[in-house]
Amino acid sequence: MSPPRLQLEGITKAFGQTQVLDGIDLHVREGEFVSILGPSGAGKSTLFQLLIGGIRPDRGTIRFDGTPLAAGEGRFAFMPQRDALMPWRNILDNATLGLEVQGMSRAKARGRVLPLLADFGLQGFERHYPAQLSGGMRQRAALLRTVVQDREMLLLDEPFGALDALTRTSMQRWLEAMWKRHRWTALLITHDVREAVYLSDRIYVLSARPAQVLHEIRVPLPRPRAAGFQEASAIEANLLDMLFTGQTFAGDKP
Amino acid sequence: MPKQSSFFARVWPAALAIGFLLAAWQLYVDLSGLSPTLLPSPARIAQQAWIHRQALLDNSVPTIRATLLGFSCSLTAAFLLSIVMDFSRPLRRALFPVFIISQTLPLVAIAPLVVLWFGFGLMPKIMLVALVTFFPMLVALVQGYQATEQEIALLLHAMGASRWRAFRLARLPSALPLFFAGLRISITYAVVGAIFAEYSGAARGLGIYILNAKNNFRPDLVLAAVAVSATLTLILFGMTALIQRLAMPWIRFEQAAAR
Numbered sequence: 001m002s003p004p005r006l007q008l009e010g011i012t013k014a015f016g017q018t019q020v021l022d023g024i025d026l027h028v029r030e031g032e033f034v035s036i037l038g039p040s041g042a043g044k045s046t047l048f049q050l051l052i053g054g055i056r057p058d059r060g061t062i063r064f065d066g067t068p069l070a071a072g073e074g075r076f077a078f079m080p081q082r083d084a085l086m087p088w089r090n091i092l093d094n095a096t097l098g099l100e101v102q103g104m105s106r107a108k109a110r111g112r113v114l115p116l117l118a119d120f121g122l123q124g125f126e127r128h129y130p131a132q133l134s135g136g137m138r139q140r141a142a143l144l145r146t147v148v149q150d151r152e153m154l155l156l157d158e159p160f161g162a163l164d165a166l167t168r169t170s171m172q173r174w175l176e177a178m179w180k181r182h183r184w185t186a187l188l189i190t191h192d193v194r195e196a197v198y199l200s201d202r203i204y205v206l207s208a209r210p211a212q213v214l215h216e217i218r219v220p221l222p223r224p225r226a227a228g229f230q231e232a233s234a235i236e237a238n239l240l241d242m243l244f245t246g247q248t249f250a251g252d253k254p
Numbered sequence: 255m256p257k258q259s260s261f262f263a264r265v266w267p268a269a270l271a272i273g274f275l276l277a278a279w280q281l282y283v284d285l286s287g288l289s290p291t292l293l294p295s296p297a298r299i300a301q302q303a304w305i306h307r308q309a310l311l312d313n314s315v316p317t318i319r320a321t322l323l324g325f326s327c328s329l330t331a332a333f334l335l336s337i338v339m340d341f342s343r344p345l346r347r348a349l350f351p352v353f354i355i356s357q358t359l360p361l362v363a364i365a366p367l368v369v370l371w372f373g374f375g376l377m378p379k380i381m382l383v384a385l386v387t388f389f390p391m392l393v394a395l396v397q398g399y400q401a402t403e404q405e406i407a408l409l410l411h412a413m414g415a416s417r418w419r420a421f422r423l424a425r426l427p428s429a430l431p432l433f434f435a436g437l438r439i440s441i442t443y444a445v446v447g448a449i450f451a452e453y454s455g456a457a458r459g460l461g462i463y464i465l466n467a468k469n470n471f472r473p474d475l476v477l478a479a480v481a482v483s484a485t486l487t488l489i490l491f492g493m494t495a496l497i498q499r500l501a502m503p504w505i506r507f508e509q510a511a512a513r
Contacts, residue, residue, distance in 0.1 A: 052412040078412035084405035087504055088427045097423070101413040131507035149413070 002030050003066070005185060006051075006153060011060035013046055014210075020046050022210035023060070028153065031183040035196040038206030039243060044189040045081070048155050052078050064152075074102075077151035081158045083142035085130040091141050092117075092126035098149035113148055119178070120144045136167040143175070147184065154186040160195065172198050176224055193239045197232050198225055205242045215242050294474035303478035310482055313463040318486065320376060320448040320459070324383025325441070332388050336395035340425065341417070346396070357389050361450055369455040379451040379459075386447040387440035394436020398429025431505070434498040441494055445487045 004027035011024040020043035028034045038044050049055050050062065051069070062069040069075070077098065085094045095116075096109035104112075117123045120140045130138055139159060146154060160168045172195055179186065179199070190196050196203050197219055205215040217239070221231055276296045283295035290298055303310060339346040365382055372378040402425045410420045452461025460479050467475035498505075 049408075052408075074414045076412065078409060080405040080409055082405055084403065084409045086406060086424065086427065087508060088430070088502070098413045101410065101415045101419060101423070129504040129507050131504060131511045155412075 004029050005065055006187070007063045007066075008047075009061050009063075011047070011050065011057045011062065013043070013050065013055070013057050019210035021057070022212050024206075024211065024213055026204050026213060026216075028185060028187055030185055032201050033179055033184075033186045033188065033199055035188045035190055035200040035203045036206060037190055037193065037196045037203050037239065037243070038211060039208050040191055042206050042208055043211040044191075044206065045157055048078065048157055048189065051076055051155060075152045076155045077146045077149040077153070078155045079142055079146040079157060079159050082162055083130070083138045085138055085142060085145075087130055090127050090129055091122055091133070094130065094141055095145045095148060097145055102149070113144065116144060116148060121174075134167075135163050136171055139163060139171060140174075147182070152185065154184050156186060156188045158189055158191070161190075161192075168192075168195070173224070175199060180223055193236050193243070194232075197221075197235050197239065203239065205239060290474055291471050292473070294477065299474050299477045299481065302472075302474045303481065306475060306478065309463070310460075310478060313458055313460050313479070314482055314486070316376075316456070316459040317445065317448050317452065317461065317483070320379035320451065321383055321444045321486070321490075323376065324380040324448065325387055325444045327380055328384035328388040328440070329391060329437075331384065332391040332395060336392055336399070337421075339392075339396055340399045340421065353389055353392060356385065359385075361386065361447075365450055365454040369451070374455050374457060378454075379448055379456070382451040383444050383447040386443045390436045390440040390443075391433070392436075394432045394439075395429055398432035398436075399425040401432060402428040430502055434494065434502070437494050437498075438491060441490045442487055444490065445483050449483055 006028040008024055008026050011021050012019075013021040024047065026034070026036070036044055036047065046055070050057055053073075064073070064075055085091075086097070089097070092110060092113060093106070095113045096104075096106060099109035099112060100106060114126070117126055120143065122137065122141055122144065125133060125137065130141070133141070143156075143159065146156075160171050163171060176199055188196070188199060200219050203217050203219060204213050205217070206212065207214050217235070219235060221235075225232060280295050280297060283293055294302075335349070339349060361382070364385070365378075368378040368381055372381065399421075406424050406428075407420065410424055415423065449459070449461040449464065452459035453465055454461075456462045460483055464476050464479045467473075467479065
């Protein structure tokens with residue numbers, strides 16, 4: 001088995017008196033889709049802020065390819081919870097943002113993005129402003145902006161949380177198909193059990209705050225995973241069990 | 255075109271209200287038989303304005319010049335200072351109270367002093383226009399930068415953007431809606447500021463024209479000059495709206511989506 005690309009060991013973080021993360025261990029291998037599943041407010045987003053260098057852990061180490069992660073190393077492409085598209089840039093220029101920040105000229109960055117528009121269902125909309133697009137299209141544009149940066153790993157922070165149920169399901173199917181083709185190494189934060197089962201190779205189940213890894217489970221299902229698959233339902237039920245049990249006892253911990 | 259009709263739909267109630275007020279004014283003057291040296295009727299003001307159109311025009315030019323120059327200076331200063339204040343918290347804390355105090359100065363007291371120090375030329379007018387228009391724009395810009403969406407800031411940080419880069423890519427464009435709101439407020443002060451400066455001492459200008467008309471017991475000409483000044487302000491106000499449309503082409507879609 002390949003060595004892990006990203007490895008977190010004993011990550012602990014508190015904000016003032018509030019303990020948010022309590023000894024998180026997790027890893028992601030090359031080409032693996034891993035989800036972090038936990039209740040709202042468990043500190044999942046704090047984990048991502050540690051990775052993209054906004055804050056530092058109180059204890060624990062973060063390694064990438066075996067070496068400690070330095071601030072501003074730029075290994076991750078990050079997709080925030082809401083799409084965070086700039087309303088004043090059209091879709092094409094929103095998608096090129098990361099490349100421009102990396103120092104690429106706008107013309108060259110556009111050249112990189114244009115051939116990808118069709119795959120992301122955005123062809124013909126490159127000159128539209130975000131306000132003219134539906135929620136699903138905006139989210140695809142945000143994902144395009146993320147993957148075109150060509151970083152080593154994708155960090156997806158509840159990317160479909162703001163969408164309606166139908167759009168979310170269709171986006172999950174679409175993302176699975178895209179992932180099958182590109183084999184991105186990806187870490188997804190979600191509180192949607194079905195989404196985690198549908199997309200992931202492995203799932204870490206976090207407790208309520210202070211967050212600990214309660215379980216690590218494998219999802220051995222073949223892809224594509226049609227929704228309503230019997231085994232998927234069993235795993236979903238199992239995960240929900242874990243989450244609720246974890247929540248009940250989280251408050252009793254000293 | 256639907257856009258045009260919606261423009262007229264918005265304008266006609268205001269036009270009707272103004273027309274009604276003018277008609278009531280005219281009727282009152284006609285029926286009460288008040289002397290025009292006390293309260294001239296709108297018709298008389300219009301007639302006298304037409305007769306004195308050359309003088310009004312000659313005196314408008316220096317006022318317009320002072321307004322535009324003062325406003326440009328004020329805009330430039332507000333923009334540069336807003337950037338400095340956005341980057342430096344200590345400076346923001348040090349300067350903000352100073353600018354707030356500058357807003358508490360009564361113009362009646364300051365205007366003659368500025369004329370005393372800087373003479374009857376253009377300089378004191380520019381300074382007074384800048385004084386009254388600077389603060390709304392500065393506040394609008396500083397708050398506009400702070401209105402940047404948190405997630406966009408986080409995203410740029412994750413992309414490795416420098417502070418300056420993030421300012422240009424996100425904070426500056428995020429400030430545009432509030433900036434234009436501040437611009438509209440301060441442009442309505444600009445003409446009044448220039449007239450007040452001229453009132454305190456000038457060779458020519460609407461302010462001095464008003465002063466002379468008042469001293470000659472010609473309220474009709476005072477009000478004619480006031481009408482010119484109001485028209486100037488409305489034109490400037492309309493121009494800011496036009497510039498906003500050009501600078502923020504996406505805003506139409508956001509408004510359409512919100513409807």
